[in-house]
């Protein structure tokens with residue numbers, strides 16, 4: 001049995017990951033969070049033993065000792081927000097000789113994970129950051145189509161979410177950069193833009209339809225120019241399912257950009273509550289796109305558009321696909337590289353989507 005601890009295991013994404021791993025015969029699942037009662041409640045809901053739900057603080061000074069005592073083989077860290085977090089949890093996992101996977105979407109956090117590479121290699125463990133829609137799935141899509149380009153020049157991608165609001169950690173992470181400046185590569189030069197601005201419309205395939213999207217500060221903005229040589233434009237946009245909600249946050253981001261408000265982070269909790277009340281009135285459909293442009297193998301301009309569409313509010317399972325797929329590989333004893341790396345080149349699109357089987361999530365290949 002491969003003991004897998006999900007930190008933040010009863011959170012929005014953590015609970016979906018636990019749901020996927022709970023019945024696997026090769027995995028002994030531990031559900032961790034600061035509230036032991038909530039962890040145990042989920043353990044019993046998933047037909048696990050009560051002691052498989054436990055109170056554990058990701059930032060407790062004795063985390064490494066706890067991981068050793070619990071015989072943890074792999075830690076899945078979902079206890080965000082990751083923006084501004086350090087590598088305490090990853091370091092504790094490495095010290096305990098456990099593999100480490102996180103769902104981070106913080107640009108610096110994911111791109112900086114390589115600083116733990118020597119430590120992880122020395123200890124002989126697998127450490128990967130960003131095992132989620134970005135950059136795990138987004139890079140898998142680019143990798144799949146790369147051979148169709150003589151020169152790939154532009155990667156623009158985005159997500160239009162459905163009605164079901166993600167957890168507070170995700171909202172806090174996104175709101176932390178609303179209206180704040182960040183850089184992205186546009187036509188070969190690093191330019192400054194601002195979180196949740198650059199309002200644009202994107203037409204997703206049916207049944208999602210047209211959505212408003214805003215610019216987001218994500219790991220792909222720095223990882224893709226490094227990974228795909230010759231790419232001169234990388235941009236990512238995301239948007240809420242409800243137009244009014246999206247415009248409200250866009251307006252707030254403008255206030256932050258103009259320094260009328262210092263930050264939208266204090267609004268994350270109240271807006272999270274409001275979005276839960278509004279869920280029945282908003283579309284349950286969501287989608288992701290990856291658009292690739294460049295010169296094709298035949299020397300002609302080439303543009304490819306890849307889509308993923310989700311209905312029945314199943315979109316929130318998508319960010320869980322990478323950690324589920326990696327945890328299953330580790331439990332099966334498949335070799336994953338020792339060292340620390342952003343989650344790219346480790347999963348194919350097929351690996352990723354296999355972890356989402358049974359959900360109303362469908363790929364529309366380019």
Ligand SMILES: NC(=O)c1ccc[n+]([C@@H]2O[C@H](COP(=O)([O-])OP(=O)(O)OC[C@H]3O[C@@H](n4cnc5c(N)ncnc54)[C@H](OP(=O)(O)O)[C@@H]3O)[C@@H](O)[C@H]2O)c1
Nearest residue numbers: 008011012013034058079080081105132133134167168169
């Ligand atoms: N890369 C991507 O594409 C992508 C996409 C979506 C989401 N994400 C990431 O997923 C993360 C999780 O989001 P979510 O929506 O699931 O958030 P959430 O519902 O707020 O879940 C966070 C969980 O972490 C637990 N937690 C917080 N601090 C902790 C600590 N010190 N020790 C142990 N547990 C702790 C929380 O429980 P307690 O407070 O009770 O401890 C909660 O269960 C976000 O931070 C976001 O960055 C990434």
